[in-house]
Amino acid sequence: MRFSFRSWMARVALALALPAGALVAAPFSAITAAAQTMPAGAKPPEAFPRVKLTAGMFVIDAAVAANDPDREQGLMYRTQLAPNEGMLFVFNENAVHCFWMKNTLIPLSIAFIRADGTITDIDEMQAETTNNHCPRNNGTYALEMSKGWFTAKGIRPGTKIQGLPQPQ
Known part of the structure; x- marks a missing residue:
């Protein structure tokens, strides 16, 4: 050439x-x-453990946040998610777990899930806000996906999520 x-x-x-x-x-x-x-000390996305979940016919590639530091960071500082990628929050107690979007750069949808895998509540969350998003029911898990993901897939309260890891 x-x-x-x-x-x-x-x-x-x-x-x-x-x-x-x-x-x-x-x-x-x-x-x-x-x-x-990513600020110094933040865990990079590839460092979170991952799990494959299913919601009906849909397979979800979820990063797992099962301890306090991972749950505190969640999807903060991320600028994008793959089409079926999300984050699963695993709690050690069946309770009302509230979320906010501080330092979260992308809008998300969140499903609150009981220990048996049943979705109880779904909420839409705007990026970089401090509004509380709390379920009406106790739960053990929460699953964050790109905003609108659950609606686009026809997933609503009552749907079961399969493949959930057991709380520690």
């Missing part, structure tokens, strides 16, 4: 003029963007 210095400079100028999203290195840029927005 032959090129001149002038054509090389034109390509560099074009690359600098394009928005960052137009560059093809999506996986690298996604990792870089996540690394840049």
Whole structure:
């Protein structure tokens, strides 16, 4: 392949003029963007244990937050989720567990779940807010997915989630 210095400079100028999203290195840029927005001491997304859950015919790839530090961080600082990716919060007690969206950069839907896997409540949450989102019923689990995911899949209270890990 032959090129001149002038054509090389034109390509560099074009690359600098394009928005960052137009560059093809999506996986690298996604990792870089996540690394840049994570504060020191925050657990990176790939460090959370994962579990496969099912809701009817849908398979969910869920990161698991089963201890206080992981539950406190949750999906904070994340800029995106894969289409069927979410976070499962596992609690050691059957109670009303409330959530908020402080430092959470993407809007989410949350399903509150009893110990037997039955969804009791679903709520929609706006990014970066401190509004409380509390279920009307006690539960042992909560599952966060991209905003609108449960509605788009026809999943509502009464649906059972399969594959839930046992609380510690």
